[in-house]
Amino acid sequence: MLKEELKDILGSPRNFIEEELEKDVISGKVTKEIHTRFPPEPNGYLHIGHAKAICLNFGIAQKYKGKTNLRFDDTNPTTEDTEFVNAIKRDINWLGFEWHDTEYYASDYFGQLYQFAIKLIREGLAYVDDSSPDEIADMKGTPTEPGTDSPYRSRSVEENLRLFEGMKNGEYEDGSRVLRAKVDMASPNMHMRDPVIYRIKKETHHRTGDEWCIYPMYDFAHGQSDSIEEITHSLCSLEFRHHRDLYNWLIEKLEIFPSRQIEFARMNVAYMITSKRKLLRLIQEGKVAAWDDPRMSTISGMRRRGYPPAAIRTFCDKVGIAKRDNVIDMALLEACVREEMNKTAARLMVVLNPIKLVITNYPEGESEELTVINNPEDESMGSRTMPFGREIYIERDDFMIDPPRKFFRLGPGRSVRLKGAYIIHCEGYEQDGNGEITQINCTYYPDSKSGSDTSGVKAKGTLHWVKMDSAVDIQVNQYDRLFTDPTPDAHEDRDLMEFYNEESLHIIPAAKAEPAIVDAEVGVGVQFMRKGYFVKDPDSTDEQIVFNRTVTLKDTWKKLQAK
RNA sequence: UGACCCAUGGUGUAAUGGUAACACUACGGUUUUUGGUACCGUCAUUCUAGGUUCGAGUCCUAGUGGGUCAACCA
Numbered sequence: 001m002l003k004e005e006l007k008d009i010l011g012s013p014r015n016f017i018e019e020e021l022e023k024d025v026i027s028g029k030v031t032k033e034i035h036t037r038f039p040p041e042p043n044g045y046l047h048i049g050h051a052k053a054i055c056l057n058f059g060i061a062q063k064y065k066g067k068t069n070l071r072f073d074d075t076n077p078t079t080e081d082t083e084f085v086n087a088i089k090r091d092i093n094w095l096g097f098e099w100h101d102t103e104y105y106a107s108d109y110f111g112q113l114y115q116f117a118i119k120l121i122r123e124g125l126a127y128v129d130d131s132s133p134d135e136i137a138d139m140k141g142t143p144t145e146p147g148t149d150s151p152y153r154s155r156s157v158e159e160n161l162r163l164f165e166g167m168k169n170g171e172y173e174d175g176s177r178v179l180r181a182k183v184d185m186a187s188p189n190m191h192m193r194d195p196v197i198y199r200i201k202k203e204t205h206h207r208t209g210d211e212w213c214i215y216p217m218y219d220f221a222h223g224q225s226d227s228i229e230e231i232t233h234s235l236c237s238l239e240f241r242h243h244r245d246l247y248n249w250l251i252e253k254l255e256i257f258p259s260r261q262i263e264f265a266r267m268n269v270a271y272m273i274t275s276k277r278k279l280l281r282l283i284q285e286g287k288v289a290a291w292d293d294p295r296m297s298t299i300s301g302m303r304r305r306g307y308p309p310a311a312i313r314t315f316c317d318k319v320g321i322a323k324r325d326n327v328i329d330m331a332l333l334e335a336c337v338r339e340e341m342n343k344t345a346a347r348l349m350v351v352l353n354p355i356k357l358v359i360t361n362y363p364e365g366e367s368e369e370l371t372v373i374n375n376p377e378d379e380s381m382g383s384r385t386m387p388f389g390r391e392i393y394i395e396r397d398d399f400m401i402d403p404p405r406k407f408f409r410l411g412p413g414r415s416v417r418l419k420g421a422y423i424i425h426c427e428g429y430e431q432d433g434n435g436e437i438t439q440i441n442c443t444y445y446p447d448s449k450s451g452s453d454t455s456g457v458k459a460k461g462t463l464h465w466v467k468m469d470s471a472v473d474i475q476v477n478q479y480d481r482l483f484t485d486p487t488p489d490a491h492e493d494r495d496l497m498e499f500y501n502e503e504s505l506h507i508i509p510a511a512k513a514e515p516a517i518v519d520a521e522v523g524v525g526v527q528f529m530r531k532g533y534f535v536k537d538p539d540s541t542d543e544q545i546v547f548n549r550t551v552t553l554k555d556t557w558k559k560l561q562a563k
Numbered sequence: 564u565g566a567c568c569c570a571u572g573g574u575g576u577a578a579u580g581g582u583a584a585c586a587c588u589a590c591g592g593u594u595u596u597u598g599g600u601a602c603c604g605u606c607a608u609u610c611u612a613g614g615u616u617c618g619a620g621u622c623c624u625a626g627u628g629g630g631u632c633a634a635c636c637a
Binding site: 015019039040041043075076079133136137142144145174175177178187188189190193196198199200201215217218219238242243245263270318319320321323324325327328329334336338347376377406408409417419420423453462464527531532553554556557558560 | 564565566567568569570573574575576577579586587588595596597598599600601629630631632633634635636637
């Protein structure tokens with residue numbers, strides 16, 4: 001049935017997970033529709049690594065016409081909170097995915113999980129252990145030495161049943177007893193040495209309140225939730241490889257739906273960190289403003305930075321899926337962002353570091369409205385008008401007193417095109433006592449107007465500009481990588497913060513923007529011509545417009561200069 | 564000094580026993596009213612050593628290197 005439905009898809013280019021999945025379909029091992037899940041723990045914000053897992057799980061389900069559940073793995077009331085549930089849901093939706101049905105919670109299965117535990121006890125496959133955490137750890141042995149049996153390992157089924165019920169009824173203190181699966185204390189796999197599957201925690205859960213005072217451990221919740229939801233393929237990162245033996249053991253002993261766990265290598269991106277604890281440290285030590293600081297690797301941070309969701313999806317797709325350690329070049333992420341924004345971002349002119357330019361032969365007091373195209377890559381985005389007049393701002397970097405041959409911009413005696421306006425010729429400049437250039441003087445060719453140029457004058461360079469008296473002052477936040485080292489948390493002998501990039505944020509208090517800037521919307525990326533892609537920050541007000549730099553444009557001149 | 568996983572250009576991923584492909588980066592070049600975009604070109608004897616085979620990046624063995632595992636976290 002399923003095989004028939006998928007016959008057009010099977011055999012198309014695929015990663016190793018899709019390959020395994022297709023084998024399962026073709027062999028008849030999986031007969032229902034493909035069902036994946038994304039299982040975040042609601043104890044923090046989602047980051048770029050989660051984005052990859054989301055794209056993988058939802059992407060595979062889409063490809064094979066299946067479904068993806070969103071399931072909150074909320075089995076530890078100590079750290080979890082509804083605040084995170086809402087943030088996670090918003091981030092997934094923003095990335096462009098919709099989960100099947102309503103969202104699920106592992107905590108919805110506490111009753112069923114309890115019954116699973118009873119079944120295990122009844123079959124002599126689980127026991128209540130009164131040992132202390134330290135004692136249990138000692139008896140585990142080491143990876144090279146087998147463990148030893150707990151003195152409580154041979155308790156009778158009846159006693160175990162009674163004690164476990166007592167645990168549930170709150171008769172014992174936190175940490176005084178646990179329920180352990182009886183597997184194999186000599187297994188080379190540490191996770192099979194009678195893992196703890198239930199512990200006592202007299203704490204209020206974000207959803208079940210005080211209904212329970214025992215909570216299942218990951219190994220007795222995750223896989224079982226997969227089975228309950230009939231997840232066909234449970235995709236997780238490599239470090240869960242050792243849990244798979246237990247995952248399968250429990251499916252067999254509990255006789256539940258045989259979900260299949262497949263592990264892949266988690267993604268590392270150069271100059272980014274994804275550890276929740278370390279991300280939190282950045283906030284606590286004041287290195288960044290919050291979880292959604294545009295420098296953060298969080299999804300909310302990337303949103304505020306202006307990364308389009310489509311670019312993040314493309315990125316995750318291009319990174320691929322495999323099992324080896326990897327460090328992805330940030331340039332790939334930025335290439336995806338530029339590719340997307342080049343197609344979609346409206347162009348605006350903003351002078352970041354302004355210098356006054358006077359067009360001496362342009363009549364004083366006069367002005368005109370010039371029509372400028374919004375996006376050369378997309379005609380349907382139309383055009384706008386820009387005021388032009390005698391006094392304008394240009395970029396300080398676009399003028400040199402004694403420019404080299406290859407400098408295609410302005411200098412004494414040189415000509416350039418003002419984008420969408422006229423060609424101007426530099427006649428001179430003025431300096432103050434410190435040698436600082438205060439003004440550039442030019443003449444313009446009235447017959448060189450953009451679109452109807454009959455001047456015959458050639459200009460190699462084109463500059464962006466803004467008319468002085470109609471310029472809008474905006475704050476521009478220029479962001480750079482957060483760290484100076486590609487793997488800042490991989491140095492055993494060095495602290496992460498030693499690699500903090502002190503220049504990761506540079507604020508320009510008053511850049512000069514063309515009037516159309518006031519129409520920009522939060523979350524809709526624009527291109528500041530010749531400068532980069534930017535997005536309006538949600539903290540903007542009518543009095544103070546703030547833009548965040550998403551990514552610069554590629555700059556081959558800068559490269560040339562460096563040589 | 565155990566078990567398990569991994570090893571292909573600078574980076575990431577492909578090649579499913581038949582002579583290394585794609586993307587990003589870098590470097591050259593063409594086009595350009597964004598030094599952007601687009602387009603063209605250049606950059607690898609697949610960790611090492613044996614073996615199987617007419618043929619090995621792919622299969623086998625050993626070695627080397629890297630990673631994971633001993634939370635009442637997930």
